[in-house]
Amino acid sequence: MARRAITGFSNPTVKALRALRDKKHRKREGRFLAEGLRLLTDARESGRLPQTLVMAEGRDPHPLLAAIEADVQAGGGDVIETTPDILSKITGKDNAQAVLGVFDEWNTSLEALDREAAQIWLVAQALRDPGNLGTMLRTGDAVGAGGLILIDDCADPFSAEAVRASMGAVFTQAIAQATWAEFLLWLRTGKGQLVAASLREAVPYRGAPYAAPCFILVGNESRGLPADYEAVCDLRVTMPMKGRADSLNAAVAAAVLAYEVLASFEA
Amino acid sequence: MARRAITGFSNPTVKALRALRDKKHRKREGRFLAEGLRLLTDARESGRLPQTLVMAEGRDPHPLLAAIEADVQAGGGDVIETTPDILSKITGKDNAQAVLGVFDEWNTSLEALDREAAQIWLVAQALRDPGNLGTMLRTGDAVGAGGLILIDDCADPFSAEAVRASMGAVFTQAIAQATWAEFLLWLRTGKGQLVAASLREAVPYRGAPYAAPCFILVGNESRGLPADYEAVCDLRVTMPMKGRADSLNAAVAAAVLAYEVLASFEA
Numbered sequence: 318m319a320r321r322a323i324t325g326f327s328n329p330t331v332k333a334l335r336a337l338r339d340k341k342h343r344k345r346e347g348r349f350l351a352e353g354l355r356l357l358t359d360a361r362e363s364g365r366l367p368q369t370l371v372m373a374e375g376r377d378p379h380p381l382l383a384a385i386e387a388d389v390q391a392g393g394g395d396v397i398e399t400t401p402d403i404l405s406k407i408t409g410k411d412n413a414q415a416v417l418g419v420f421d422e423w424n425t426s427l428e429a430l431d432r433e434a435a436q437i438w439l440v441a442q443a444l445r446d447p448g449n450l451g452t453m454l455r456t457g458d459a460v461g462a463g464g465l466i467l468i469d470d471c472a473d474p475f476s477a478e479a480v481r482a483s484m485g486a487v488f489t490q491a492i493a494q495a496t497w498a499e500f501l502l503w504l505r506t507g508k509g510q511l512v513a514a515s516l517r518e519a520v521p522y523r524g525a526p527y528a529a530p531c532f533i534l535v536g537n538e539s540r541g542l543p544a545d546y547e548a549v550c551d552l553r554v555t556m557p558m559k560g561r562a563d564s565l566n567a568a569v570a571a572a573v574l575a576y577e578v579l580a581s582f583e584a
Numbered sequence: 585m586a587r588r589a590i591t592g593f594s595n596p597t598v599k600a601l602r603a604l605r606d607k608k609h610r611k612r613e614g615r616f617l618a619e620g621l622r623l624l625t626d627a628r629e630s631g632r633l634p635q636t637l638v639m640a641e642g643r644d645p646h647p648l649l650a651a652i653e654a655d656v657q658a659g660g661g662d663v664i665e666t667t668p669d670i671l672s673k674i675t676g677k678d679n680a681q682a683v684l685g686v687f688d689e690w691n692t693s694l695e696a697l698d699r700e701a702a703q704i705w706l707v708a709q710a711l712r713d714p715g716n717l718g719t720m721l722r723t724g725d726a727v728g729a730g731g732l733i734l735i736d737d738c739a740d741p742f743s744a745e746a747v748r749a750s751m752g753a754v755f756t757q758a759i760a761q762a763t764w765a766e767f768l769l770w771l772r773t774g775k776g777q778l779v780a781a782s783l784r785e786a787v788p789y790r791g792a793p794y795a796a797p798c799f800i801l802v803g804n805e806s807r808g809l810p811a812d813y814e815a816v817c818d819l820r821v822t823m824p825m826k827g828r829a830d831s832l833n834a835a836v837a838a839a840v841l842a843y844e845v846l847a848s849f850e851a
Contacts, residue, residue, distance in 0.1 A: 460827075
């Protein structure tokens with residue numbers, strides 16, 4: 318199958334791709350955008366190929382991009398060549414990258430997670446900021462976590478901002494979405510320590526008795542975790558707060574805690 | 585001095601305040617916006633009052649807001665009452681908070697910093713994301729850092745996004761801006777260990793020989809620190825990277841490192 322060229326701003330494909338920036342359309346179509354050769358390469362190395370590859374005319378040739386294009390063609394996917402302006406229109410950014418992939422969303426149910434596959438899992442409750450969510454995915458990759466479990470009404474992990482902030486980890490970390498009740502039921506059917514990053518009565522995070530698989534739970538950016546959620550956790554830990562503020566950025570709290578848990582497992 | 589009312593979208597004060605969302609105007613005027621009662625309260629408790637206070641009609645009365653208004657009036661500042669729609673126009677957000685302060689920017693030179701006043705200082709080099717910058721300020725507050733030193737061309741700490749992400753720490757942490765050469769010259773005139781969060785040859789961050797005052801340096805989001813910058817650091821440390829990615833989010837790296845340094849000083 319050859320490349321096809323799109324040169325018109327009002328082309329229906331352009332409109333359909335552009336609509337994927339909007340969550341409602343993304344969910345209806347079950348597809349999302351990932352921009353840039355680096356993300357696409359991360360995806361490929363994680364076994365994920367775009368169903369549609371969009372490339373800018375006049376881009377610099379690159380062997381990795383050629384490899385992705387060959388794979389997409391071999392898999393029966395769509396390869397589109399278009400102008401940099403139309404790419405910018407699709408992504409909504411002035412300086413769009415020269416390449417864009419459209420991926421099918423996937424949905425990992427809790428049941429599909431192998432909790433024994435990793436010592437650390439990150440869990441976010443009602444996390445609203447897609448940048449924070451992407452940063453948690455990136456941190457999860459760094460500490461060797463198995464994945465990120467999204468509880469209650471979180472930001473969309475497939476939004477452009479989350480995908481970008483994840484630096485490719487959206488393709489490598491498992492992602493599951495569940496209600497609190499579903500998560501608790503699943504968690505208690507097997508091994509697993511649930512650790513809350515807490516502002517309330519809690520033990521110091523440093524040297525706390527972590528146990529694998531350890532599920533590190535952080536709450537909403539403004540409200541933190543509901544008290545009744547914290548109450549059923551196996552361990553509530555807190556970080557020193559030396560200044561005027563009473564909390565850390567949620568993604569920062571998750572990272573400080575995750576690196577402490579990792580260090581305790583490696584000690 | 586009484587409150588004055590502004591009811592027209594085309595009022596020159598509205599235009600002038602709205603223009604402060606733009607960096608160029610902010611720098612020309614030396615003023616910036618901080619939104620919401622919480623930020624204004626943090627500012628007041630840190631000894632900083634807005635020169636202009638803008639409040640929405642129909643807001644809920646609040647004793648803290650009344651106290652800020654009284655202070656602003658006593659200090660000869662301007663108090664404006666306007667419609668929620670005009671407040672939204674100024675901030676560019678659909679759901680603007682009911683109160684907004686306009687603050688004079690301040691400029692802490694390196695010479696004004698008392699390096700002995702804190703055991704930890706954060707240093708950012710060419711950090712481009714204002715959210716990361718604000719998050720570093722917030723983390724600095726949490727670990728009891730003295731402040732944040734911005735090297736080379738960083739995002740503006742007085743941008744709306746940085747102010748918001750700092751959660752008030754923009755008012756409590758010292759902020760200095762300098763070139764790399766200026767910073768090095770200043771640093772070497774006194775006590776101070778310069779520690780780079782490094783991707784290159786480095787010792788494990790855990791248990792490294794940190795010494796106070798410790799200056800924790802993180803680099804640009806895409807490029808990290810220049811090799812020649814790292815070369816003159818006293819210590820290069822690295823965090824475990826268990827996954828595919830080779831780096832952490834800059835604000836996350838600074839936080840993980842800062843909490844390790846804090847723990848080593850308190851051990």
